[in-house]
Amino acid sequence: MTTPSLDTARAVLAALVAAGTRHLVVAPGSRSAPLAYAAAAAHAAGTLQVHVRVDERSAAFTALGIARATGLPAGVVTTSGTAVGNLLPAVMEADHAEAPLVVVSADRPPELRGTGANQTTRQPGIFGDHVRAAVDLVPGDDDGPARLAAAVAALTGSGGTVPAGPVHLNVALREPLHPGPEDGPVLAAWARELQTSPSRLPAGGPGPRRVAAGGVPEPAPGAEEARAVVVAGDAAGPDAARFAEAFGLPLLAEPSSNARSGPNAPAAYRLLLGTALGREVERVLLVGRPTLSRPVAALLARPDVATAAVRPGPVAWYEPGRRRERVLADWAAAAAFTGRGAPGWLAAWQEAGAAADAAVARALATAPLTGPAVAAQVWEACRRDGAVLVAGSSNPVRDLDLAARPAAGSPLVLANRGLAGIDGTVATAAGAALGAGRPVRAFLGDLTFLHDASSLLLGTGEQEPDLQVVVLNDGGGGIFATLEHGALGEQDAYRQTVERFFGTPHTARLAELCAGYGVPHRRAGTAAELAAALAGPVRGRSVVEVPVDRAALRPLHARLRALVAGAVAEAVPGAEA
Structure with missing residues (x-):
């Protein structure tokens, strides 16, 4: 027998493995120690691939990336207190993206709650209706195993009424929180047995979520034309x-x-x-x-x-x-x-x-590097070598939308479009690479990169994802230049306000930032330099910084609209704007 807390930890991990979980991201902490020791045993046995991250927010988005890339449940383990609150952005994204993210938060036992005990807050229900199920597992609860099983089952939704999505397992653990000398062999034997236990994979099996509506029919003879x-x-x-x-x-x-x-x-x-x-x-x-x-x-x-x-x-x-x-x-x-x-x-x-795409391609080929031109190169590189493409929110995903020309072998594209936030994009991309076991290119803006730069931190000995991050650096928030704010920003009365509050200019030096995290950095200032940076295989982590001019965004898009209108009018008479 192991300690009661280790028994609880083993039961939780066994339920996750049975549900198809193959990856677990663990953030360090004392109250969550039993879960960490059980995870370490499962990792040693080859049952789970365990990744350690010191930042809980980054850990959660890493697990989200794994779940998005594989379609299988991925877990994140944290200690109690503010650590749990840091998971909310990833849980919200998983909610709207219907991703099977499992939050396992350690907690104080009931007798310490509401007493002012250190690092104790109200964790049950903290994620509200952003999770499909939430269970507070407390010691001595005879219904605990059944409620645990029901919560894990909610990852895949409920029939035709509830979509798949994240769940929250709040696990109250009493001291002792560490294994004794006799517990090591028990944990090892349990992990080996867990490796051979039957797994209940989610409906549909591995793979990113997509609409499934039966087979595509053939057109019926005499079908209406529209x-x-x-x-x-x-x-x-x-x-x-x-x-x-x-x-x-x-x-x-x-x-x-x-x-x-x-x-x-x-x-x-x-x-x-x-x-x-x-x-x-x-x-x-x-x-x-x-x-x-x-x-x-x-x-x-x-x-x-x-x-x-x-x-x-x-x-x-x-x-x-x-x-x-x-x-x-x-x-x-x-x-x-x-x-x-x-x-x-x-x-x-x-x-x-065809006329519009050709007009866009000609315009991008003759201009200095722009977001759409970079997007087109990143798309083609992923199509060429089979890398997954993770698209950042704001301008990069829209640049892809404009310039990524459909062709055979179009890459798999993942994006956090559930809430379209910029938070956690680097971690999401790293998780996608770890989960899919494939190289990933992430195409994102400078603010998105800076927002999640801490996710470049990787502990000694941790598995390194094959991830190339292409950062479109226009020194601020370029998306607003393409909206109504950009037009106001051209007026003297609003120029400074729009630049400060929407443009959010900065002078951050990405090369030095990457060096601090030990990640290779490369600057690509021309189309040829970018092509060279994208030509090699994606091995390990690297960052390619592409400087572009934010002030040129509005004129660029106006020019593209005009060029496309002219090309379409010439190619298809009567189709002018």
Whole structure:
């Protein structure tokens, strides 16, 4: 027999392994020590891959990245107190992204709560409705095993009513919190036995979350013809592309839809929506969650356009009655809604898309390095060598949306689009590399990088992910220059206010920052230098810094809009803006 606290820790980890957990990220602490000792034994036996991080926020996002890349539950273990509060951003993202993140927080036993005991707060329920289940496991609770099993089962959702998502296991542990001399062999034997125990993998098995709505049907003879488009938002999956191709429809696919492939998917689709082709759209089929484009949002809101969404089960970000799209349960219903593409409809979009994409590519090739130009190179590098692409929020993911041209072998793209925050992006990318066992390139902005630079810290002996971080450094917050704030910033009355509060300029030296963490840094100031930096295989961690001009953002996008409008008008008569 081991101590009661070690027994509890073993029971918790056994439940996670049975649910399919293969990775556990542990932040150090005293109250969580029993969980750490049990995790160490499971790691030694090869049952769990355990990663140690000193920053709980970083630990949580690392586990989130693992869960996003694999589709399997990934756990994060913390001690009590503020350590638990640091997990909230990752839990919120996991909630909206439906990622199976398991939070295991150590806590004081009930007799110490509310007494002023050191490092004690109200941990049960701390994550509110951002978790699918929360259980407070206290010593001596006969119902504890059943409640633990029910909470872990909630990772995969509940039938047709609750989507998959994170759970919180709050584990009260009494002293002693360390194993005795006789406990080592018991832990080792338990870990070996755990390695051979049957595993209950989540429904669907490993892989990133995507919309699943049955098989894509073939068009029925005599099907109705319409000027419809398919909008593939985040996590739409490849079936959205297959459906668009089968029914002859244009595909407007965000990068993290992982549907951005085939001849039906123009890269510059959001600029095409401002032309006559966009105004001719009659029906929109939505797959996944659209998060990037104001033109797409405007299209979905048009009263003259019929809209429907393929949504075979509940999703975390949607409440019934809050959107106007008619909800469809499967692809067969989608086929009845869209019908085939009208004669010449797809061909017009393909011709316009080819002209638009070529115009964008020419403009980016002749200008100094810009966000879209860097995005195009990063996309092609990942397509070429098979690296996973983790896209940062704000401008980088939108740059990809504009410039990443669909082609065979388009890379797997992951992005924290649940809440579209910049927090934890470096850690998420590192977790994706550890979980997938594949190289990862992260493409993100300088503020996103600085926000999570502490996630570059890696303890001696910890497994190093194969991760190349490409930082688009424009010395501040470039996304606001493309919004209404950018226009105000051109006026003398608002110039200083917009720059200070939205541009948030800085002079941080990324090379020195990386050197402090022992991570190789490389500066790429030209397209040729960037190509050279992206040419080699991704081995270990490195940072490529690409300086760009934030002041040129508004003129760049205005120029691209004008070039695309002209190219489309020339390629497709009558399709001018």
